[in-house]
Amino acid sequence: MGYRNLSECVYDLEKTGQLIRIDTELDANLEIAAVQRRVYQSGGPALLFTRVKGCSFPMLGNLFGTLERTRFLFRDTLPAVLHLLSLKTDPMRLMKSPAAWPGTLRGTLNLLPRKVSRGPALDCQTRIENLPQLVSWPKDGGPFITLPQVYSESVSRPGWRHSNLGMYRVQLAGNQYRPNEEVGLHYQIHRGIGCHHTEALEQGKPFRVNIFIGGPPALTMAAVMPLPEGMPELCFAGLLGGRRVPLICQPGQLPVPAEVDFCISGTVIPNKTLPEGPFGDHLGYYSLQHDFPVLAVDRVTHRRGAIWPFTSVGRPPQEDSTFGAFIHELTGPLIPELVPGVKAVHAVDAAGVHPLLLAIGSERYAPFAEQQAPQELLTQASALLGTGQLSLAKYLFIVAGQDNPQLDIHDVPAFFSHLLERVDWQRDLHFHTRTTIDTLDYSGSGFQQGSKLVIAATGPVQRQLPCELPGDLFLPAGFRKPRIVLPGVLVIEAPAHHAPRGEADTAAQSFCNAIDPEQSINGFPLIVLTDDSDWTARNLNNFLWATFTRSDPAVDSYGIGAHTVSKHWGCSGSLVIDARRKGHHAPALEDDPVIEKKVDALGAPGGPLHGVI
Missing domain, CATH: 2.30.110.10 (Electron Transport, Fmn-binding Protein; Chain A)
Structure with a gap:
């Protein structure tokens, strides 16, 4: 009880x-x-x-x-809750064998x-x-x-x-x-x-x-x-x-x-x-x-x-991260029923939850086709962006489960590698411009206004992802300190951002214009421009937080060899995301050094938190 x-x-x-x-x-x-x-x-x-x-x-x-x-x-009730939630997809299971679900029956009371x-x-x-x-x-x-x-x-x-x-x-x-x-x-x-x-x-x-x-x-x-x-x-x-x-x-x-x-x-x-x-x-x-x-x-x-x-919230993970993990345990199994064909979703906590949503879907529309292209994945992406809190996702990366049945959606590096090995930037970028975004997200063009980007990838591996910098790597003037944060993902330190809110930045555009799609840097399918490449590449959490909380997809996505065909934007070289701090961004949270010293004292020998912190 x-x-x-x-x-x-x-x-x-x-x-x-x-x-x-x-x-x-x-x-x-x-x-x-x-x-x-x-x-x-x-x-x-x-x-x-x-x-x-x-x-x-x-x-x-x-x-x-x-x-x-x-x-x-909730140890006394979790089994009954999980059973009852599963019955949402098949209530007849309880009717057919009520004796097998005694805890569930009691829970409904x-x-x-x-x-x-x-x-x-x-x-x-x-x-x-x-x-x-x-x-x-x-x-x-x-x-x-x-x-x-x-x-x-x-x-x-x-x-x-x-x-x-x-x-x-x-x-x-x-x-x-x-x-x-x-x-x-x-x-x-x-x-x-x-x-x-x-x-x-x-x-x-x-x-x-x-x-x-x-x-x-x-x-x-x-x-x-x-x-x-x-x-x-x-x-x-x-x-x-x-x-x-x-x-x-x-x-x-x-x-x-x-x-x-x-x-x-x-x-x-x-x-x-x-x-x-x-x-x-x-x-x-x-x-x-x-x-x-x-x-x-x-x-x-x-x-x-x-x-x-x-509680006190801040840059994740924080205590509210547990809410998300617990909710996923309860509701994760329901996702395939809410959106047919979707096997799993993961709102990435380290990226601020809503800025980045990963999904594993299915591609079953044309199994007879010699060359697979995202079709059903796009239908599933649209459904996800119309479902409850998932609709707040800013970046949605979705892949087909049959391309790697063992892919773990919570293994973020493995998911990025799977997607980047298969993605075609001329085909697989799908923008929603001038739409609503999370109230707390200041990366957009206005309050609660911004854009979304769906990246859908399926099919065989198209490229091997580099894990080392090429010897002939070329960077335009003002861009420096290239750092590899994940296979195929390059972080580069760029000059400070100066463009007005909602407008393209000339420095980011000049970076792309100065590089030919045939140059070796394009071996990295994803390039992220940042204010501090050492800090951004120091660990995965820094990369995820900076990249996806500090960019608006429609404004801050650039491409080497970019072009538009029938209003569809893509690029023949690397996709470039501008994750620098912008003038319209809200200030980042910083601890008060005086307060932190008081907390340190509580953890010192004889303090109430000694051995805890």
């Missing part, structure tokens, strides 16, 4: 040696987040900060810090929430200023809730059956928000709450929102799950948590899970937005100030002994 509330979870983790208490007084302004990030990087335990400066509530960090601990939290008239979540009232004021990075615009569960309902079909529970960050103070009366509600495109908000505005009805913090871990995980349409997150929380979610239902109020630790209730102010941010986000940069909806706060309640769970 799963945890009834967060306190039970903390007790269990401490009892099993997976949580430590930190009784040293620490500040929620920068210090606590820095500690959590450091402990995550060391693979350490969950952390209960019992003395938060100026705040009476303890804070819980690194709860989902390892995949092993996340599995442990927990899908429906149960209504209650009261619960501990409403026992006490407080104010926004009394909540933990977590600031994760030095340039953040104020304190944020980083593990919120934002609950909304359809105004035309009220009730939990047509609800959305999503993790949309919340700014508690700062900027132009009225203290204790307003909070900022940041939600990105392609999110369920947007449909509810649009509906309320169209009908001129108040848009009520509840923000839950804490409660059983299943509620937090449900808020980030990409669930099948029609399954409310509250149902999944009951399934994953091993018990029906008790909902406090009061007249005129949105329901509140009885066991959450905090609840902020309010109404989104119609047609009002205020600047939200900056905020150090999971791409490793600051998302800058932009106007987002404002929640007028009616009340703030909490349970007795409430605990404030939090």
Whole structure:
């Protein structure tokens, strides 16, 4: 049976040696987040900060810090959840042999929430200023809730059956928000709450929102799950948590899970937005100030002994990377059913998740053809870019599984080699220009505006990928320090970028124009221009992060021997991606040296984190 509330979870983790208490007084302004990030990087335990400066509530960090601990939290229910998700593709399996699925049958009993008239979540009232004021990075615009569960309902079909529970960050103070009366509600495109908000505005009805913090871990995980349409997150929380979610239902109020630790209730102010941010986000940069909806706060309640769970995001991997890994374990087997012919997908965490999506598909349209070319792969790519959160992918690399049945999609170097051995740059580049991109991605032509690139490759090996620099390598003036980061992938240091946003850069263009497609450098099918080739090539994570977070496909893709035929762009030589920093990019996150020294002291002999960090 799963945890009834967060306190039970903390007790269990401490009892099993997976949580430590930190009784040293620490500040929620920068210090606590820095500690959590450091402990995550060391693979350490969950952390209960019992003395938060100026705040009476303890804070819980690194709860989902390892995949092993996340599995442990849901150990009693995982088999039933996996079985039930598999039945989405073939429900008759359960009907044909119900005796073989007893855990699944019991699990379905927990899908429906149960209504209650009261619960501990409403026992006490407080104010926004009394909540933990977590600031994760030095340039953040104020304190944020980083593990919120934002609950909304359809105004035309009220009730939990047509609800959305999503993790949309919340700014508690700062900027132009009225203290204790307003909070900022940041939600990105392609999110369920947007449909509810649009509906309320169209009908001129108040848009009520509840923000839950804490409660059983299943509620937090449900808020980030990409669930099948029609399954409310509250149902999944009951399934994953091993018990029906008790909902406090009061007249005129949105329901509140009885066991959450905090609840902020309010109404989104119609047609009002205020600047939200900056905020150090999971791409490793600051998302800058932009106007987002404002929640007028009616009340703030909490349970007795409430605990404030939090995380701190930044350049991956971070704790939220575990969410992605756990979600993949649950939903990965469903991909072939959601998109026929697709065998596997991998949103690359080191590249910021949405900037780079790898996929293994199938090429079955013309098995009789002497020469295979991407056909079905393009159909599958279009389907992937129209499926839930996968639609946020900026670069989609897709290959045919039959070309190498043993290819592991999580082996990124092997995947790159497989694709680059087969790709034809004159045929296999497919751009989506002037489209939407992730709200947090500043590489595009404007806010939430940019492009996408599908690279689809199939067929026999066309080239051997070089692992050494050729002796006659030629570089134009101003370009230097060529470094091989992967077989067939060359990183080159280039002059600083100066082009206006959304326009081609003359230096990158001159690089391509100065090289003939027959020159030896074209043995490297992929060339990346960067500000610091030594740093970019130092390890795979640096290469992935810099290349795919710092480029907009339609603007920053160049080619040696480039040409356009019937509006299809390609090149006879190497593909060149400009991954230099641009003037419109958001600042990268950097640790505060003073704060880091304080964290070092906690790990010194006699400190609470000695032996942990």
